Amino acid sequence: MQMPVPDATVLARKALIVDRLLAILPADAVVHDEAETRAYECDALTAYRCPPLAAVLPRSTAEVSAVLKLCHAMGVPVVPRGSGTSLAGGALPTADCVILGVARMNNVLETDYENRFIKVQSGRTNLSVTGAVEADGFFYAPDPSSQLACAIAGNIAMNSGGAHCLKYGVTTNNLLGVTLVLMDGTVVEVGGAHMDAPGLDLLGVICGSEGQLGVVTEATLRILPKPEGARPVLIGFDSNEVAGTCVADIIKAGILPVAIEFMDRPCIRATEDFAHAGYPDCEALLIVEVEGSPAEIDEQLALIKTIATRHNPVELRESKSEEESKKIWLGRKSAFGAMGQINDYMCLDGTIPITALPYVLRRIGEMSKEFGLDVGNVFHAGDGNMHPLILYDANKPGDLELCEAFGAEILKLCVEVGGCLTGEHGVGIEKRDLMSVQFTDADMEAQCRVKDVFDPAWLLNAAKVFPLHITASRRAA
């Protein structure tokens, strides 16, 4: 992974830059000691590391604005950071950058049940947003699997999803407004407690812009009433094809489960060894969860079972209790941990049209043999968002590169069948150089124009998302 050569003039001015930062922030909000900046050298894409020039941890929108204004004036690149859980390298520093972490800004500013929103500072973690409202019967819907740790700021930057998107949508569908600080320090209020934009939908393009357009310091989020209850059914099949057809049939029947999760044999086997969830020994497994009152759940699960039975499942296990539900989810939720026990792994995130599922899984199986690396597939089947986990050995020279090459081939396959490179993790640096597979230069140029407007000097998280050759002249200007 190539990153631009750090700006020597910035590196040479480190002492001056740190002094200026210390003049506008309390001493405990500026991290500049080389041993301490190392804490910010990577995010959850740990294969890539680079300590930043410095890191700042402001406590208010005013402080964020002051930092950005200063960095803008001094020509210092800035990389925004939420909790550093990006799997795509979204918060990976460059040696010449200041990391702007929002973790200390984690307060709830307003809860309004009458109008069903919560306003928070963006460093608040995803799960603690729900935590602030659940006693009153509400929740915040997007639920990325890192939700215990990940910050709303990062969720907005990456337009994060989760397992329950089929019914509730992703971050962009649950975001009502933001306070955004532009690179030059300008503070902009976009959206609010009302439901639509007066002019252009700037909120829509800010969400998912990977921290390249501005730093979000506050967010107004839609909260929803908690459903009366939820229960899953586990269905095992002896072929991926049949499991895929069953998913399509459930959707065509007019049922809208909150989640349809899919695991293939390698993944089932690994999680079974690890978590002992009692999963059946089969080729493909679905976990389908529905919501509502007990009677509504019964009705929907009965329908799902009728449909599944037509496809001769090898196992059909309906949860009858909270405990059984937990057990069904246990394996799925420990899938990544289980794979991690076996090996180092790389988690991909492409999306495909559901109809292409059997073909894609077959091709991945073939490629697995060609590359000599094992793959397990976990998958949000309802929306086509795949998470192939490629196993490799980080200590074996060349294995990471082989794994990345294999990953790239899988993502190209996703695009080829009508899907995309990333469904919920973001492009970051990880998929940056594959963007040309999905987009023409004109498509990317149109996106870059948006950045030209928000960050004309290309100082914010600039070496991400777009292939370097596309942005070179802009970053150099």
Place this chain on the structure above:
Amino acid sequence: MAIAAKTEAELADAVRGSNGPMRIVGGGTRSIGHVGPAEVLETSGLSGVTLYEPGALTLVAGAGTPLAEVEALLASEGQRLPFEVPDMRGLLGGTGASTLGGVVAANASGPRRVQVGACRDSLIGVRFIDGTGTVIKNGGRVMKNVTGYDLVKLMAGSHGTLGVLTEISFKLLPVPAAAMTLILNGLDDFRAVAAMSAALASPFEVSGAAHWPGSGTFFRIEGFAASVAYRAGQLADLLADFGPMTREDDTANRWANIRDVSLFHGRNGDVWRVSVKPSDAPVIAARSGAEAVAYDWGGGLIWMLMAPGSDLRAGLGPFSGHATRVRSGPADGIAAFQPEAPALSTLTKALRAKFDPRGILNPGLM
């Protein structure tokens, strides 16, 4: 003379070759504001569904495809566009056939907005031609996609000012087996909004909450039959303090009327659409001086019928939200769209200049 292209390439040529200004027209049923004298660019030639996969809940079609054709196709598979597209002909007096491109350009969203989001939330992909005549695609045909910036959302509701839409992808939803409307009578606007807020904060999945002063406060529940009956009962219990609820089974008509604001059909005057925080709505309505109001989206959307030429924004003063004048007489200096705060306006103007450097696309709008 109107330009009527048959293909995306022809349309791109037309934009590239034009010195503008151009007024972009789909079915001409949702025009708001005044573009001024301009060459008309018709998109209705780009018609036809190119992909429909019921099992994947996705549809791709040309921007000129008539909405009615799409709705009929989806209905044949028991599916629909989730966001309940309003038919604005009764309000705005158009006679054409609404197209998908127009729906997206106006981000046209009906009562189900409160449950499933707006048009922009169901929009998963676009192709469009920018003001230089360049074809650009963004998003795609899958419902979970964070690859690159989300220009899809930016195009929704941009009223043709950033580009001419040529192809649209939507995610869909199944049509539920049953639906029911519950009605509360005799509530004033404050009580009505309180009742709607309570309903929308309940777990009973209300898919519509509207209030027509003097006519009633309406709640819609959709789903499997037994589930609808159960939730209707629960909702009536929850809202018992607001009075007895009556039930109405012909929900289709009721919600088409709410969606299309039929309350104002046949009445003269300007029509305003005001987007606010629901609990602010009754105060705003009371201060507006409107001749008639209708609330949708649980109070988050207020339709107002005003005397011709009245400046609602001047009358209200600063408020949290925005007001659009969707119907008016000849240009009278009152902007159709809410003027934006300076910092936002700077960004908007710069974006328009980037996507349409010559300023030829719908120049007078937004």
